[in-house]
Amino acid sequence: MTAKDEPEMITHDEITEMIRNATQSVFSMMLGIDLESCDSFVEEDPPGPSEGVLALIGLAGTWAGSGTFSCSAEMARKISSALLMAEYESINDEVLDAIGEVTNMVLGNVKTSLEEKLGPMGLSIPTVVYGRNFTTRSMAKASWSVVPFKLGGETIKVHLCLAPSRETPKIKSAGEHGRAFLTLMQ
Amino acid sequence: MSLDVLIVDDSAAIRKILQRVLIQADVPLGRVYEAGDGEEALNCLKDASVGLILSDINMPKMDGLQLLGALKNQESTKSIPVIMVTTEGGSTKVMEAVNLGAAGYVRKPFTAEQIKEKLAGIV
Numbered sequence: 001m002t003a004k005d006e007p008e009m010i011t012h013d014e015i016t017e018m019i020r021n022a023t024q025s026v027f028s029m030m031l032g033i034d035l036e037s038c039d040s041f042v043e044e045d046p047p048g049p050s051e052g053v054l055a056l057i058g059l060a061g062t063w064a065g066s067g068t069f070s071c072s073a074e075m076a077r078k079i080s081s082a083l084l085m086a087e088y089e090s091i092n093d094e095v096l097d098a099i100g101e102v103t104n105m106v107l108g109n110v111k112t113s114l115e116e117k118l119g120p121m122g123l124s125i126p127t128v129v130y131g132r133n134f135t136t137r138s139m140a141k142a143s144w145s146v147v148p149f150k151l152g153g154e155t156i157k158v159h160l161c162l163a164p165s166r167e168t169p170k171i172k173s174a175g176e177h178g179r180a181f182l183t184l185m186q
Numbered sequence: 187m188s189l190d191v192l193i194v195d196d197s198a199a200i201r202k203i204l205q206r207v208l209i210q211a212d213v214p215l216g217r218v219y220e221a222g223d224g225e226e227a228l229n230c231l232k233d234a235s236v237g238l239i240l241s242d243i244n245m246p247k248m249d250g251l252q253l254l255g256a257l258k259n260q261e262s263t264k265s266i267p268v269i270m271v272t273t274e275g276g277s278t279k280v281m282e283a284v285n286l287g288a289a290g291y292v293r294k295p296f297t298a299e300q301i302k303e304k305l306a307g308i309v
Contacts, residue, residue, distance in 0.1 A: 029295035030203070084202055094198065101197040104244075105294045108273025115276050123273070125196065125246060 010063075010117055010162065012145050015110075016040040019147040019158045022109035026102060031082040035156070038148040046144060046161070051132035052076070053091065055103035059111055061121035065162035066138060067110065069103040073130065075154045091130050100126040106158060114162075188216030189309060190234065194227040194241040194253065195271070200294075204240055204271065204301075211302035213309060224248025228256060231263055238309060243272040243279060251282055258287040267308045271296065 027033045053076040077088045080098035142163035221227035223245040243250035257263040267289035290304045
């Protein structure tokens, strides 16, 4: 395989850096909040807090996957209050909309950083879930990069799962797919 | 003289934030119209006349670039300055918006100061 045919690679550390920059920038500029970033890690299972708010966005291009933003219901109310300068006593449509928009801004900026390495990508419109004892399942076989942040003693997590698209012409064998997946897990 | 504005974004949160930011930026706001997508925006403009449009790009039904194209093809709306306010930071989308006639481009997240600077040469 020539250098020209080499698929672009991206590591967990690179993804972590993109998520950290995007999330801290959104919280600082739009909410006036400085977020403390914690150690990132890789996990095999998709995200799913036993209860709280989870927003999901899909990414598609030569690489494709999903990104999520999750936090407790209490934290979702705090974030919405800071963003919209209003008090929220419960989770309502405005809170879910605010969390969806924060997710859109965070993962939209991650997408822009990813595009410099992996080429053009599309971003879906966010879906926001609020509930208790729910689980999530992804059909993707790749690992999730998880970047937690601390705010007021609570944790916010941003997850990203990314793998080369099946249609990508650059990837020509299962072995090469495997290499790309392993790169994510470093 | 007050300025009537149309804010187009599928997020009610962002529409609310942009309205607040326009006030913080000392824009002499008149009526503020809101639309959740390009189709709603075009319907709104059948009845309303505005001096500025702030529009997202990624929206359901009709996105911001399609809206921009439609506005620039209509005699009654082609001279309204349109500023794209979006998470789309890729150069392809920026160039597409500029080629379609966008008056400016603000990337989310944004500060009131950035919106003010962008409006300075337009409003």
